[in-house]
Amino acid sequence: MSDTYKSVPVLPSEITPKSLYFNRRGFLRAAGLLTGGALLAACAPGGGGSQPTGDPATVAAYTGRKDELGNPLNSYDDITNYNNYYEFSTAKDAVNPLSKDFKSHPWSVEVSGLVSNPKTFAIEDLIKMFPQEDRIYRLRCVEAWSMVIPWQGFPLASLLKAVQPTSAAKYVRFTTLEDTKQFPAEGDTADYPWPYHEGLRLDEAMNDLAILATGLYGSPLPNPDGAPIRLVVPWKYGFKGIKAIVKIELVADQPTTFWQDINAHEYGFYANVNPDVPHPRWLQSSERRIGELGMRPTLMFNGYADKVAYLYQGMDLKANY
Amino acid sequence: MRNLFLLKQVPHRLLSGHIISKMSFVNWIRKLPFTPLQIAMHVYAWSELVLIVYGVLTHHLTANPIQAMEIRTGRHAIALLVLSLACTPLTTLLGWRELLKRRRALGLYAIMYAILHVIIFVDLDNGLAWNYLVQTVIQKSYILYGMAAFLLLVPLAMTSFDVWKMRLGKNWKWLHQLVYFTAPIAALHYAMDVKGDVFHLSGNINAPVNYGIVIALLLVLRLPFIRRFFASLRTRIVFLFTKTIFHPQADSES
Numbered sequence: 360m361s362d363t364y365k366s367v368p369v370l371p372s373e374i375t376p377k378s379l380y381f382n383r384r385g386f387l388r389a390a391g392l393l394t395g396g397a398l399l400a401a402c403a404p405g406g407g408g409s410q411p412t413g414d415p416a417t418v419a420a421y422t423g424r425k426d427e428l429g430n431p432l433n434s435y436d437d438i439t440n441y442n443n444y445y446e447f448s449t450a451k452d453a454v455n456p457l458s459k460d461f462k463s464h465p466w467s468v469e470v471s472g473l474v475s476n477p478k479t480f481a482i483e484d485l486i487k488m489f490p491q492e493d494r495i496y497r498l499r500c501v502e503a504w505s506m507v508i509p510w511q512g513f514p515l516a517s518l519l520k521a522v523q524p525t526s527a528a529k530y531v532r533f534t535t536l537e538d539t540k541q542f543p544a545e546g547d548t549a550d551y552p553w554p555y556h557e558g559l560r561l562d563e564a565m566n567d568l569a570i571l572a573t574g575l576y577g578s579p580l581p582n583p584d585g586a587p588i589r590l591v592v593p594w595k596y597g598f599k600g601i602k603a604i605v606k607i608e609l610v611a612d613q614p615t616t617f618w619q620d621i622n623a624h625e626y627g628f629y630a631n632v633n634p635d636v637p638h639p640r641w642l643q644s645s646e647r648r649i650g651e652l653g654m655r656p657t658l659m660f661n662g663y664a665d666k667v668a669y670l671y672q673g674m675d676l677k678a679n680y
Numbered sequence: 681m682r683n684l685f686l687l688k689q690v691p692h693r694l695l696s697g698h699i700i701s702k703m704s705f706v707n708w709i710r711k712l713p714f715t716p717l718q719i720a721m722h723v724y725a726w727s728e729l730v731l732i733v734y735g736v737l738t739h740h741l742t743a744n745p746i747q748a749m750e751i752r753t754g755r756h757a758i759a760l761l762v763l764s765l766a767c768t769p770l771t772t773l774l775g776w777r778e779l780l781k782r783r784r785a786l787g788l789y790a791i792m793y794a795i796l797h798v799i800i801f802v803d804l805d806n807g808l809a810w811n812y813l814v815q816t817v818i819q820k821s822y823i824l825y826g827m828a829a830f831l832l833l834v835p836l837a838m839t840s841f842d843v844w845k846m847r848l849g850k851n852w853k854w855l856h857q858l859v860y861f862t863a864p865i866a867a868l869h870y871a872m873d874v875k876g877d878v879f880h881l882s883g884n885i886n887a888p889v890n891y892g893i894v895i896a897l898l899l900v901l902r903l904p905f906i907r908r909f910f911a912s913l914r915t916r917i918v919f920l921f922t923k924t925i926f927h928p929q930a931d932s933e934s
Contacts, residue, residue, distance in 0.1 A: 433743075441743035449884050452742040502875075504744055550882050622877035640872065642816055649743045653807055 417577025421509050426495045433506040435576050437649050442583040446542035454583045463586035472608035473528035482587045489513035494570055496593035499632045499661045503646045510591055511574030516565045528609035531564045533557045533601045557601040558614035568666055594660040594667045596630040627680035632661040636680050725789040728756040750800045757793035758866050760786050769901035772910050784840050791837045794830050822872035829866040832858050867892045
């Protein structure tokens with residue numbers, strides 16, 4: 360009979376959280392300040408994630424990688440603790456703790472509308488059918504900040520080709536889950552047209568840059584970033600990247616989008632990143648890259664002009680903002 | 681009513697046999713050179729700055745700390761301005777005259793945060809890029825409103841000291857009534873900064889709309905006939921209260 364090693368029983372609460380274990384210096388610095396400001400700690404804002412950081416091994420594999428223009432990646436911590444996800448909260452740093460109980464499995468996406476092969480896919484089937492690719496994209500928010508994010512996902516075009524849109528289909532419409540239990544803030548914000556809905560023109564959707572993302576930094580997509588599946592359209596403002604998708608429909612008429620419904624004067628359907636088209640409230644000619652102090656100039660189509668400019672030949676981009 | 685709260689010095693025999701007059705706790709509180717309201721006000725006013733500095737030191741100010749600081753200083757500035765505006769109506773409603781002495785400090789705290797807010801916007805956010813700033817202020821109406829509100833506060837802050845009351849005489853009061861315009865403009869600046877459409881009440885407009893409603897109420901309560909109504913209402917309620925508690929049999933007379 361072999362002696363199996365039995366470790367000393369340890370309460371789960373005694374185990375150092377992974378994030379702290381891998382961030383000892385930061386923890387010590389904060390601890391030193393905390394003892395000095397013990398009174399203030401009680402009312403300090405809730406920053407830092409309460410969800411575990413991504414698997415350190417896979418996160419480490421991405422360290423040092425850059426996008427095609429040489430910009431370094433933003434940290435996993437920043438990407439998962441600074442989110443516009445109003446279903447949870449309008450406070451960007453509150454989305455992470457509030458979304459920790461979000462159930463992203465089981466999940467299915469219904470693809471229907473003007474297609475020959477409508478089908479409802481389970482999320483696992485989607486990942487099996489369409490192999491995940493690494494896409495490092497810049498995300499440019501309409502609020503004039505941006506990040507560089509290593510997504511894992513598959514081109515939206517692959518999914519659309521599998522369901523075979525008919526010739527009548529001109530636009531793709533996306534819808535998020537509507538569930539006041541999963542989304543605590545949805546119940547008490549009657550002034551928003553829930554559920555979150557977005558749309559793309561069919562040729563925009565068929566562009567290879569548009570992906571359905573299911574992973575981040577080599578781990579499954581975390582809740583604050585739109586688990587389990589979200590759209591990433593890097594040449595458009597971030598609000599086009601609809602999160603927690605449950606339905607994708609092919610339609611003939613241009614769909615309205617969530618932010619258009621709230622303020623059509625400010626938020627348009629196309630929402631292409633364009634330094635020459637100012638937003639009524641922000642000059643869109645510059646942005647702050649999260650992690651940097653200064654502002655940097657905004658690039659046309661967020662730097663993806665060579666891949667997407669053809670979609671807008673002859674279009675007045677000021678009128679079609 | 682006031683008799684209940686007169687200072688009381690009670691003779692007290694110590695163990696040694698000496699008799700001293702012992703002051704009550706209430707007495708001791710009343711002799712301090714500051715009031716509980718003053719303490720509360722100063723603590724509240726400084727709390728936001730302390731929290732922001734703490735957040736900067738512990739990296740707890742979200743991934744975009746410059747924007748977080750900008751928003752928090754702006755929000756606290758408007759909160760303090762509204763509190764300052766609330767003093768007179770609250771005195772009308774409650775009869776608490778000490779509130780009137782706190783208006784100046786609250787107003788000065790408000791402009792302190794407004795100055796921090798402007799500095800963060802001009803320097804940290806935009807790196808003192810004057811061309812860009814001029815362009816932004818001219819083109820973006822909500823920043824223009826913010827600038828207007830701030831510029832209206834400056835003469836008020838500069839003339840908030842007693843020496844100016846003597847120099848300006850009657851005009852001092854008229855000058856300081858400019859705050860009735862400053863507060864709504866500041867609320868509009870806030871409302872147009874958040875994502876949404878305040879004019880259609882859609883989007884993230886709850887906080888600024890609430891401020892707007894409160895400011896409107898505080899201005900309405902200053903209208904002479906409404907002020908007289910509430911002041912006399914307060915007097916009548918206090919009269920009824922003292923009559924029923926202390927002289928219940930008086931009801932059967934008259």
